[in-house]
Amino acid sequence: MVTPCPVSPGSPAAPAGRGDNDTNLRAPVKKSRRPRLRRKQPLQPLSPCPLPGYSGVCDLFEYPSSGSDGADSPAATRAVQQSVQLDLRTFRDYGQSCYAFRKARESHFHAREALARQPQVTAESRCRLLSWLIPVHRQFGLSFESLCLTVNTMDRFLATTPVAADCFQLLGVTSLLIACKQVEVHPPRVEQLLALCCGAFSRQQLCNLERIVLHKLRFSLGAPTISFFLEHFTHARVDAGQAPAAQALEAQALARTVAELSLADYAFRSYAPSLLAVCCLALADRMLQLPRPVDLRLGGHPEPELQDCLGKLRLLVAINGTSLAHMLPLQIFEKCSLSPSLK
Known part of the structure; x- marks a missing residue:
């Protein structure tokens, strides 16, 4: 059974003689909209400080000039990266499962x-x-x-x-x-x-x-990246006792910088992210002259592809040695050899 809606006293269908409720009636009040907050000042450009050794793309695109919020500087970024600590407990619980899942889906996103x-x-x-x-x-x-x-x-x-x-x-x-x-x-x-x-x-x-x-892209966005594989291989070597945590983090920071250079070079698109990650890490170990470099067979890739990628990365580092000096923290760059032995 449908219950009829109650008739309000102020409606035309309301019975007469209810003057005692007239005092409770109020005229509709239009709600005032709150004023929208607008930026009073225009976006301030970032300080135009291009990296020395910059490749000179200003002739095609303007250098970044956006409104950053203060601490978004390269120095602040390096400080955040250096403060990253290895979470070995989480790695032991979930590291291998995450690696197996992402490694299996790597070709789908490549x-x-x-x-x-x-x-x-x-x-x-x-x-x-x-x-x-x-x-x-x-x-x-x-x-x-x-x-x-x-x-x-x-x-x-x-x-x-x-x-x-x-x-x-x-x-x-x-x-x-x-x-x-x-x-x-x-x-x-x-x-x-x-x-x-x-x-x-x-x-x-x-x-x-x-x-x-x-x-x-059909909203399929969770791609396995070089960044993920670098972190996984770094955790794996520290957990296995192959390198101290401090040395492993320095090698990871250097490998990340080498990987940045490779992202802009279309010649490296033929290599899977896991292969690039292990090669960047191996090259970083040799540049830092670590006593126990990472094993190239860690990602399960064929030896010819590994050697080919490693050789191209070594040439890339040799060409962009000046840029590396300004992309890396000073304490890491001072330990680097820009002509590492690949043996």
Whole structure:
């Protein structure tokens, strides 16, 4: 049985003679909207301090000029990275399971030929864009995982959809936004990312491209990255007693910097992230002259691929030795040999 709704005293159907309730009636009051808080000052540009040895991409893209919140400097980023402690207890409980799961899904997220369907985007333009995005991620104080996911998202989208040359920079900042939403506690704001592009794109264009990228990737974003494998191999060697924690963390920081350089080089797209991670770590051990370098067979990759990747990484380090001096903490760079023996 449906219960009839009670009739309010002020309605036309209410019976007469209820003047005693008239005092309780109130006229409807329109709620006032709260004023929206707006930024009173424009976004302040970051201090234009390009890294010495910078590859000179300012002729194509402007150097980052976004509103950072103070502590997002390369020095602060290095301090955070150095304060990372190894959580061996969690690694012993879940490390091998996480590694097996991500290793099995690695090929699903690996775009080996990202530029095969690109008539306008070339390996050179990709290198220039990433040479611009790497300082951007450092200026914002973002994690290395965010940078790896940015490159993975961008390359996988390039493998599925042709991109015009004048939209390539927008794809880069959109991929950075998608990656930061997955990893960072405080991702960059859309206004900050648009400021990096000097007003070349609108907020609506960025949001539309974000939807397109997510649709093309079918919201499959949890890619295994070089960052994950570097952390896993570092935990594994410390847990097995192959290296002290301090030495292992220094080697990981150096390997992360070498991996940053490899992300911008399209020649390294043919190597899986786990293979690149173990090769970067092995090269870092040899550059630091550690007595017990990491075993190259740790990731289960064929020996010819390992030696080929290691040789290219050694050449990459030799070419970018000046940049390494400004990307690494001083105490680590002073221990490095830029011409390590691979034997």
